[in-house]
Amino acid sequence: MTLKSTTDADDKDCWQTPVWLFDALDIEFGFWLDVAANKHNALCTQFFTEEANALERDWESHGAIWCNPPYSKILPWVEKAAEQSRKQHKAVVLLVLEDMSVGWFSKALDTVDEVRVITDGRVNFVHAGTGKEKKGNSKGSMLLIWRPFTNPRRLITTVSKHTLEQIGKKVRTGEILEVVQ
Template structure:
């Protein structure tokens, strides 16, 4: 999906999550499932591949039978179905989800997300450096900030808006990774 003939949107769809970010968030959420992965880049023991299609596969059929969180860094070219899927999995199976998305409050999927999610965390202080899917090296060209949309595995009362500093988050994740090495 990352050859030179693809459009920029398709290329960006394959960017990988910075490991420091995932490490920091995993310390908080103890992810059970990577809901959009491949065998080569899965961040969790349990994962759903593009061929398995996370939009059609019930997440609880892949996750162990315990309440918990799925990690989801979806393709940014078409976010709406992934927001809808996280909302359905949360409502029907009490599955939590943490989704990494562009920080854009002007799009329809954002309104849809905040009508079902528990929390939005805007990542402040700079943009994330995603990784090239083939080389694993940081890529330049991320022209937007990011946010986390969070569905908790318990009943929803409202949606909170929060901020988290990018450097603090990545520094914490790097410290965790260094300790684990």
């Protein structure tokens, strides 16, 4: 049986990454640019909106690049992330649904350095309109990580959601202050 999404079409591609998750990854990567955002859900000071069309422009950045792409069309974002990591010489991290059975995942494996599966729970995204966390995500999440100057290793690793939450909390409370690179 296939589960069908109950999310309104207008909201489906506008979910914000929870701040604790972004903070936990930002401490590792040092994000500078969010390439799939709007003024309500951007997590970096520098961001591209839908109108700026990130898929048709270069992702020039002074640091790593973050992307929580529209889940309705992940493949173009996978292709652009691979291209821009090489071109910009920056790490690019995509937060995507954890589904290794789809074509875009096979395409990602051609170029990605690391696939990091988030275990021990599902990420609850933040509703673009209300700012509230939406419970009941029907799929897990994973990170696709491209690193410049690296031959794609296609590593598959895991990280606990609980670990990421703890790190994110420590960033918010000031217990962790420095970006690790």
